[in-house]
Amino acid sequence: MPADKTPNGNPETGAFFQRDRLWHPPAFTPTYKTSVLRSPQKALLSLDNTISEITGPVFGHDMLGELDNDLIHNFAKPGESAIGERIIVYGRVLDERGKGVPGALLEFWQANAGGRYRHKKEGYIAALDPNFGGCGRTIADEDGNYAFRTIKPGPYPWPNGVNDWRPAHIHFSVFGHGFAQRLITQMYFEGDPLIWLCPIVRTIPDRAAIETLIAALDMQATIPMDARAYKFDIVLRGRRSSLFENRLEGN
């Protein structure tokens, strides 16, 4: 897949917009206890992007297996499928300029319908689903569109406060065109009352920012008698046009 293109068809090479660090969660969020000892305390070194951050690897559609974007079947025995509410998650990867990000790599992971992860460090008593692995991936098309099929994950308790529960969520890792665009986030589901109680959700200071992580139920995209659809758009950092920037030799 190509990089961002300028109007004359060349790859874009501009630096990415400065990250709005007041929109993202701060590093130190004591109500999410694990952050206390894992949060840098010194000021970050702020630098305009160099070629080391502007560039990034390309992921081709040929690396994808047929079931990579189907979590209902990609771990299931032949003829069987994962247990749970069948859903489609779809949306678009955009940048802050509103341009689609073609070729963005999306990787996702989640708990099963009972809220249990397939992981040796997972201790929740909910049952494992023998037909559910919990991982999938896809690559956005030329307009930035993506879609995958899965089951709706269950909420689960986690050791933070004595009675903290994660809302139903899907973890997303997104790789755009530059290493500086790298992002991991989580998708939540419209109408889940646990969203507003969750210490991890609430590391994000601005309610409007949280709302951008809540996928909307889309009955128009729902497949009758099969799967409901949720729409989840993801926005990566935009990049400057390098049209009028002074470029020195070797750059």
Added chain:
Amino acid sequence: MVQSLNRLKESPSQTAGPYVHIGLTPNFCGIPGVFEEDLGARMVNDKTKGERITVRTRVFDGTGTPLKDALIEIWQADSDGLYNSPSELRGQADPNFTGWGRKPTDMVSGECVFETIKPGRAPFKDGRMMAPHISFWIVARGINLGLQTRMYFSDEEAANAEDPVLARIEHRLRVPTLIAEHKGGGVYEFDIHLQGDRETVFFDI
């Protein structure tokens, strides 16, 4: 009122959580068969040009305990200083070198090992050459927004001394936090400290 700039806001980050490996390195964490191999596991092949090196890294929390549930991605130039990316307009990078690697920290030792090559030098924005370096991105449970930093090489003293990024570090005592120690035989050790006196210089870049 004025016209709207119609800018969107970047999706806010959320922690990668304790089970990031399910999504990004499923074969490593006991979910075989979904993907053939974990993405980013191999950076070099037999034909890759350049000096083979091993980068051993650990990430320490504020008590000095290594993280055993982190995931690290690295991105670097090839041996000629070219990036394997469409946005690299200076030339064609080595097609046998991806430049990108992804590894989980070991669940027992906390160590993370990359087999790669030593990168060449690439230019800073003003054309001055940067010293050879590898860009790092670190995510884990308890890290709310992926941490960005760079690794430089202890045996590149002259290049490091003129590196425009290292030159920007006001507190010179902190410069060594970005420099991996050459242990001989092409093995470099890079310790990342999230907090404390030796806190690594992290970048807003």
